[in-house]
Amino acid sequence: MSAAGPVIPSFGRGSACVTGDHAFCWGWVRDHWGDTLEPHLVQHVELTLVAVSAGFAIAFSLALLAHRLPAIEHPIAIAAALVYTVPSLVAFQILVAFSGLSNATVEIPLTGYSLVILYPNVVAGLRAAPAEVLEAARAMGLRRRQILWRVELPLAVPAIIGGLRVAVVSTVAIGTVASLVGDRGLGYPILYALRLPTPFRTEIYAAGALVVVLALGFDLVLVGARRALVRWAR
Amino acid sequence: MGALRVVFDSADAGTFLAGFGFVVHHAGFLAHKAVEQLELSGAALGVGAAAALPLGVALGHLHRGANVAIAASILGRALPSILLIAVFLTVLGVGFLDNMCALAVLATGPMLTNAHDAVDGVEREVVEAARGMGMSRLQVLARVELPLAAPLLFTGIRVAAVTVVATAPIAAIAGGGGLGDVIVNQASYRLQGVLGACYCVMALSAGVWLALLGLQRALTPRPLRSRRVLGAGDERRELT
Amino acid sequence: MIRKHTRRAAKAAFAVSLGVAIVLGLGAGAARPSPRMGPAIVIGTKNFPEEYILGELYAQALKAKGFTVTNKGSLGSTELIQTALTSGKINFYPEYTGVIVQDVFGRKFSGPTARATYEKARSLEASKGFTLLAPTPFSDTDVVAVTNATAKRYGLRSIGDLKKVGAYAFAGFPECQTRNTCLVGYESVYGIGRPTFVPLASISAYTLLDQGKVLAADVFSTDPPLAKPSKYTVLADPKHVTGFQNVAPVVKTSVVRAAGPTFTRTVDTVSAKLTLAAMIAMNKAVEVDKQSPAAVAHAFLQANGLL
Numbered sequence: 001m002s003a004a005g006p007v008i009p010s011f012g013r014g015s016a017c018v019t020g021d022h023a024f025c026w027g028w029v030r031d032h033w034g035d036t037l038e039p040h041l042v043q044h045v046e047l048t049l050v051a052v053s054a055g056f057a058i059a060f061s062l063a064l065l066a067h068r069l070p071a072i073e074h075p076i077a078i079a080a081a082l083v084y085t086v087p088s089l090v091a092f093q094i095l096v097a098f099s100g101l102s103n104a105t106v107e108i109p110l111t112g113y114s115l116v117i118l119y120p121n122v123v124a125g126l127r128a129a130p131a132e133v134l135e136a137a138r139a140m141g142l143r144r145r146q147i148l149w150r151v152e153l154p155l156a157v158p159a160i161i162g163g164l165r166v167a168v169v170s171t172v173a174i175g176t177v178a179s180l181v182g183d184r185g186l187g188y189p190i191l192y193a194l195r196l197p198t199p200f201r202t203e204i205y206a207a208g209a210l211v212v213v214l215a216l217g218f219d220l221v222l223v224g225a226r227r228a229l230v231r232w233a234r
Numbered sequence: 235m236g237a238l239r240v241v242f243d244s245a246d247a248g249t250f251l252a253g254f255g256f257v258v259h260h261a262g263f264l265a266h267k268a269v270e271q272l273e274l275s276g277a278a279l280g281v282g283a284a285a286a287l288p289l290g291v292a293l294g295h296l297h298r299g300a301n302v303a304i305a306a307s308i309l310g311r312a313l314p315s316i317l318l319i320a321v322f323l324t325v326l327g328v329g330f331l332d333n334m335c336a337l338a339v340l341a342t343g344p345m346l347t348n349a350h351d352a353v354d355g356v357e358r359e360v361v362e363a364a365r366g367m368g369m370s371r372l373q374v375l376a377r378v379e380l381p382l383a384a385p386l387l388f389t390g391i392r393v394a395a396v397t398v399v400a401t402a403p404i405a406a407i408a409g410g411g412g413l414g415d416v417i418v419n420q421a422s423y424r425l426q427g428v429l430g431a432c433y434c435v436m437a438l439s440a441g442v443w444l445a446l447l448g449l450q451r452a453l454t455p456r457p458l459r460s461r462r463v464l465g466a467g468d469e470r471r472e473l474t
Numbered sequence: 475m476i477r478k479h480t481r482r483a484a485k486a487a488f489a490v491s492l493g494v495a496i497v498l499g500l501g502a503g504a505a506r507p508s509p510r511m512g513p514a515i516v517i518g519t520k521n522f523p524e525e526y527i528l529g530e531l532y533a534q535a536l537k538a539k540g541f542t543v544t545n546k547g548s549l550g551s552t553e554l555i556q557t558a559l560t561s562g563k564i565n566f567y568p569e570y571t572g573v574i575v576q577d578v579f580g581r582k583f584s585g586p587t588a589r590a591t592y593e594k595a596r597s598l599e600a601s602k603g604f605t606l607l608a609p610t611p612f613s614d615t616d617v618v619a620v621t622n623a624t625a626k627r628y629g630l631r632s633i634g635d636l637k638k639v640g641a642y643a644f645a646g647f648p649e650c651q652t653r654n655t656c657l658v659g660y661e662s663v664y665g666i667g668r669p670t671f672v673p674l675a676s677i678s679a680y681t682l683l684d685q686g687k688v689l690a691a692d693v694f695s696t697d698p699p700l701a702k703p704s705k706y707t708v709l710a711d712p713k714h715v716t717g718f719q720n721v722a723p724v725v726k727t728s729v730v731r732a733a734g735p736t737f738t739r740t741v742d743t744v745s746a747k748l749t750l751a752a753m754i755a756m757n758k759a760v761e762v763d764k765q766s767p768a769a770v771a772h773a774f775l776q777a778n779g780l781l
Binding site: 005006007008009011012013014018019028032035036053054057096100101181182183191194195196197198199200202203 | 492554558699759762764769
Binding site: 089 | 311414432
C-alpha cells in the first residue's frame with residue numbers, strides 16, 4: 001500500500017475569462033465542444049427525432065382511423081386534450097415512478113405531446129380535399145383506398161408539415177425540461193452551469209444558443225420539405 | 235416481455251398512492267407552497283398582461299402586425315423555460331424578480347396573439363357601422379371592438395395563466411419557490427413527495443382554468459354569452 | 475395530375491419514420507459490450523460533480539486494466555440510484571458511508587468514528603448481497619459555512635456560536651431539516667439560535683451567501699470554495715454531529731467474485747489515493763476551472779501511474 005500521498009497534477013487553470021466569470025468565453029466553447037456541447041446536442045437531436053417520429057406514426061394511424069370512422073374522432077380529440085393538460089415537468093416525474101431513469105421516461109411524454117399536436121393537423125389535412133375533387137375522383141371509378149392515397153393525402157401535405165413544424169419546435173423546447181430527470185439533452189449543461197458555486201454564463205448561453213439554432217434548423221428543413229412535396233404533387 | 239419489464243421495472247402502484255398520502259399528510263405545507271406559486275404566477279401574468287394586452291389590442295385595432303402576433307406565438311412555443319430562467323438569473327441575480335420576468339415572457343405570447351386576433355377579427359361591417367354613426371376611433375375601440383373581442387381575448391389570458399402556473403414549478407431551480415421546490419428536490423422528498431406535489435400542480439392548473447372561465451362567463455355581457463369562441467386560443471397553449 | 479411518386483413517397487416516409495422511432499427508441503438503451511475480461515461492470519453516479527469525478531476515476535482505472543466498463547453517469551439522487559442498483563441496471567457506484575447507514579438503511583446514528591461507520595455500512599450492505607470495497611481517506615461531510623465578514627462580525631468559530639446571532643436565514647437542502655447530521659443535530663446538540671430555513675433547489679448555497687440572502691449555509695467539506703485561502707469560514711463541529719462520510723464503492727457481491735482479485739486491488743488502489751487535498755483539487759478543476767470530469771480524472775490517474 002502506498003505510504004506517500006498522491007501526486008496532484010495541475011489540471012490546467014481555467015482561462016482568465018472563465019475564472020473571472022466574464023460574459024462569454026469562446027475559448028471554453030472551443031475546448032469543450034467535443035466533451036460537453038456536442039454530445040448533448042446529439043442527444044437532443046435524437047430525443048426530438050424519436051419523439052416526433054413516434055408521435056407522427058401514432059397520430060397518422062389514429063387520424064386515418066378517425067377518417068374512416070368519424071364517430072371516434074371526438075373521443076380521441078378529448079383524450080388528446082387531456083394529455084395536453086399535464087405540464088411537462090409533472091409528466092416526466094410521473095414517468096420516473098414508472099420507468100426509472102431510462103429513455104422511455106423521457107420519450108413517452110415527448111411522444112405524447114407531439115402526438116397531441118400532430119393529430120388535429122393530420123385530421124384537418126385529410127379534410128382539405130375539396131368536395132368537387134372527391135366527386136370527380138369517385139366519378140372516375142377510384143376506390144376509397146385509391147382516393148385516400150392519390151387525392152386526400154397529397155392535399156393534406158401542407159397541414160401535416162405545418163403540424164410537424166409546430167411539433168418539432170415544441171419538442172426541442174420541452175426536451176430541455178427532460179434534463180431535470182437525467183443527463184440527456186441540451187437542458188443538462190444549462191442546469192449544471194446553474195448549480196455551480198457561481199453560475200457559469202458561457203455554458204448557459206452556448207447551450208441555449210444551440211437549442212434555438214436547432215429549433216430553427218428543423219423548421220427550415222421542414223419548410224423545404226413542404227416545398228419539395230407540394231411541387232411533386234402538382 | 236423482457237423488454238417491457240426493462241421499461242417498467244419501477245412501476246409501483248404503491249408509489250402513486252403514496253403520493254396522495256403525502257398530500258394528505260402535508261396538506262398545510264403544500265397549501266403554503268401553492269400560495270407561493272400563485273403569487274409568482276400572478277405577478278408574472280400581471281406584468282405580461284401589462285406588456286402584451288395594450289400592444290395586441292392596438293395592433294389588432296390598426297389591423298397591422300399580424301406577423302408580430304404570429305411571431306409571438308411561435309417564440310412562446312420555441313423558447314424553453316429553463317433557458318429563460320437561466321438567462322434572467324445571470325442578468326438579474328437570484329430571487330423573485332428573475333423568475334417573474336422569465337415567466338412573464340412566456341405569458342406574453344398567448345396574450346399578445348389572442349389580443350391581436352380578437353380585435354383584428356371583429357367584423358368590418360360592425361366597425362364601419364359604428365364609425366358611420368359618428369363614433370370616434372377611441373369610442374369604437376372601447377364600445378364596439380373590445381366587447382366583441384372580449385371572449386377570445388379572455389381566452390388568451392386564461393391560456394397564459396395556466397401556462398404560467400404549470401411552468402412555475404420549473405422556476406424552483408432558481409429559487410422560485412412554490413410546489414416546484416418539492417418537485418425538483420426528489421432527493422429530499424422522495425418520489426412520493428414529488429408525485430404528491432405533481433398532483434397539486436395539476437389540481438392548481440385546473441382550478442385556475444375553471445376560476446378564470448367562471449370569471450369570464452360572469453363578466454361577458456348577456457347578449458354575447460351565446461358566442462362560444464373557445465377553439466383558437468386552446469391550441470396555442472404552451473407547456474414548456 | 476397527382477403523381478405516383480407522392481403516394482410512394484408518403485408510404486416510404488411513414489415507414490421510415492416508424493422504423494427510425496422504433497430502432498432509436500429501443501436500441502438506444504440496449505447496447506451491450508461483449509465481455510473481454512470478467513463480467514461487465516456498469517457504473518452509475520449521483521448527480522453532482524464530485525460523484526462524476528469518482529465515477530470517471532474508477533471507470534478509467536478499470537478500463538486500463540482490461541475490464542469491460544460502462545459508465546452510465548449521473549443517475550440522480552440516493553433513492554433513484556439505489557433503485558438502479560437493486561434492479562440490476564448498475565452494479566457499481568460510489569456511496570458515502572454515513573449515507574449508507576442513515577439514509578439507505580435508516581439507522582438513526584452512524585458511528586462514533588470513521589472506521590466504525592464504515593464497518594457498520596459494510597455489514598449492512600453485505601446482508602443485501604453487496605460488497606463495500608475499501609474507503610477513501612477523504613470524508614465529505616456537511617459543514618456550516620459563513621462569509622469571513624460574518625464570522626468576524628459576530629465572532630463565530632464553532633457551530634454553537636450561531637446562538638449569538640439571534641434571528642437569521644440559514645440555507646440548506648430540504649432534507650437538512652430532518653437529518654441528525656444536519657439541522658436537527660445542530661439544534662439539539664449545540665443550539666443555534668433562531669434560524670429561518672431557506673431550502674436549496676438548484677442554486678448553490680455560495681451564491682446565496684455571496685448575495686447576502688442568507689447568513690449561514692449547510693455545505694460540504696470538499697466544496698472548492700472552501701479551499702484555502704477561502705472567502706468563507708467553516709464553523710467547527712467538535713462533537714462530530716455531522717458524522718463520517720468516506721466514500722466506498724458499493725458493488726454487487728457476485729460481480730466482485732467473478733471479477734477476481736485484480737478488480738478489488740485496482741479499485742482499492744484508486745480509493746487510497748483520494749485524500750481531502752486531492753478531492754478538493756479535482757472538484758476545483760471541474761467546478762471553478764470548468765474542466766470536464768473525465769479529463770480531470772484522466773490527469774489524476776496518469777500522474778499517479780494508475781493508467
